Amino acid sequence: MFHDLHPCRHPDLPARLRDETERATAVVLERVLEEIPLYRTLDPVQLADVRETVRIGYEATLELWAAGRLAAPEQLPPFRDNGATRAAEGRPLPLVLRAYRVSGLGIYDYVVDHPEVRLDPEEERNFARLTMAFVDQLSNEVTLGYVETTGQLANQQGRARREFLEDLLAGRLLGAAEVDERASTLGLVLPRSPRLIVAAPRLGDGSGLVDHARIALRELDRSHQADDDTPFRLQLITRGQLVLIDQAADPAHVRRALDAAGLTGVVLTVENLVDLAGAYQQARHVHEYLRTAVVSAGTVVAGDEASLLAVLAKARGDALTKPATSAILGDLLTPAHAVLLETLDAYFLTGNSVSAAHRLGVHAQTMRYRLKRIREITGRDPGLGWDRFLLETALRLSDRPDRVT
Template sequence: MGRLERAAVQQRLTDDREVVTERISAAIREQIPAYASLGETQRRETEAIVTWGVRRLLELWVTDTSLDEADLQRFRGIGAARGTDGRPLFAVLRAYRVAGVETSGLIGEAAADLTIDDALSLNRVMLASLDQLSEALFAGYTSATERLAADRAQVVRDLADDLVTGRQTSAAALKDRSAQLGITLPAALSITVVGSVAGEVTVGEVDGLAAAVAESSDEVLVLSTCRAGQGVLLHSGPIDLTATGQTAARRTCTVADVPLADLPATCTLAATAVRHAPAAAFAGRSLDEADALLVALLRGEPAVDPRTFASAALHPLLGRGQAHLLQGLDAYLSAGSSVEAGRALGLHAQSMRYRLRRARELTGRDLDSPWDHQLLRTACTIRGMDLE
């Protein structure tokens, strides 16, 4: 086979790249436990690397060349990422060996007239590439682990950033990465997004808030990062930003007990609320999940189920024995006054006032606040609609 024949084999495998990528990825998952437990985001990342790696190897085989500096820089970056996410280096290196064996088999299947010279050339390119990339991966991996020891604050920030962007979803990888940092991540975290009416929130400000929160409660784990000019705090328990110097110049939204896999979507929801909710919604307090869901409904993004919003807004009134309170609140919101609501329900004025007072206490909403009034009325309206 000459260069043109090898190029034809390259084209066949390129045209069939989805099957090629899946076959190699499946072999890696089957043979290496660390890759079998990857989350969806990491699996897609691995498949993208496989697709690029096969394409690059074929190019080297056809042209009888070797990896260049740009390739090695990319492998150093991959090694650094693996050092940060806690995937064992031996597993990473073995994944490339498994990929190499599978690629050789695929080339053999695609080239019926493969000669000894072709096989020797492929073997030479494969071994040289594995040697070069192993060195680059090791360098990147070592650099990342050294940085982990030298700059723990940045590494913790990287972990928080990966959690809120969905780049880190594997339970096994999270366990290894947390162990490196000496922390234990719970199955769910609360998330607080912090914005500023004066402009963007800086990394220093967010780090300061996180440190103040951690100092005020030794039992609460706090991770922090910045996203698009907003601060993000991930915490294992309730926090009080007002006790740490939180001022009215900041807008915040907190959603409690979010499963780790749901953090990216919840972060987007809370960030949208902090950025777009009207000033009256804050009124000296932090927004919660119901507030954020209402902002999303009013804006039309991010997409939310209206029933999810209604349940979040009225949750305290949906338990056993609370139906009469929800009925009283709904009547008040519909009638516009407690007198008319009491008359509609056949209730004494004192009984109506009691129901409204308990509804305020349980929901934490002030019926005299235009925003809270709108939120509760919207939630009650949605509950009364047939959305099936």
């Protein structure tokens, strides 16, 4: 489109206009500030940087006009660097590109409206085409530098946030002041009572944790949008679990998000991020217990539920637990009675024999026979209050290889 550019027909004109660089820069800069009000809020150092960019652009435009060509590749890196600088400053790319367009138009108007410049229509058109093409060239370079730096900054920021969460989970931060300082350097405003979420796919689900996590995060974002809230979040995938520190307006949102993603999870409110390490250990152990003990398929537990399960999870590893559970369940723990143990599991999960039979895909009569055998072997009736409590507690604390999922 711009291959037919030609050198200025007045060889001395670009050089004469270059002698007015300082005045032209001031005029064009004033136009930028007038048309882009946000630039008026820049600090003196930033404003001086913009002025220098305008000055370089003005001189380069005159040089190219004299030569009748666009910028050579070796002339473009400074403008790509300019895009990188603007990205690092956090200045929006559309605003930066608009400043370049306004500057280009300002340079064009300064030249063609100059009282000592008389351009015929063809030369004026040539200068307009060159200015437009040069601005397009610079915009492309600025965009490349901006996008490249933005990606690098995002990667660095993401890495720094992951390291921050890892340190919190490991208890490597010694006090509130250190936590606040690290958060401040990452641009994070810590919520008063964030929620710790530890989640993983349901037992037996062979799909990847990353895919489940992506769905959960998307659903959590939707809940924040519904609350017109900006989410605070730190996230990490470790030890086969998704770990989140999330500011959720409603615990029910977390439950729905994890359920939609096919995850089991433990949700704890953390009053002080300094104490996150202890809460994380509790949540992780409860979650492992939740999945293997099959309290309820796809369960998300929070608050007091998690605290109670923490007690059970701890008791499961106690030296006294195995003898106690073996005494109550007896021969049900032997491989020969694995079907009866599965039946007991289903009975406790569903709450009655009819639903348990449906869950296992067996006839009601078969279910009744199996419950009878359980009573004969253990001497306890799973339908009676105290016996049910003992049998289910022993079942949840037992260390058996095959579990209903």
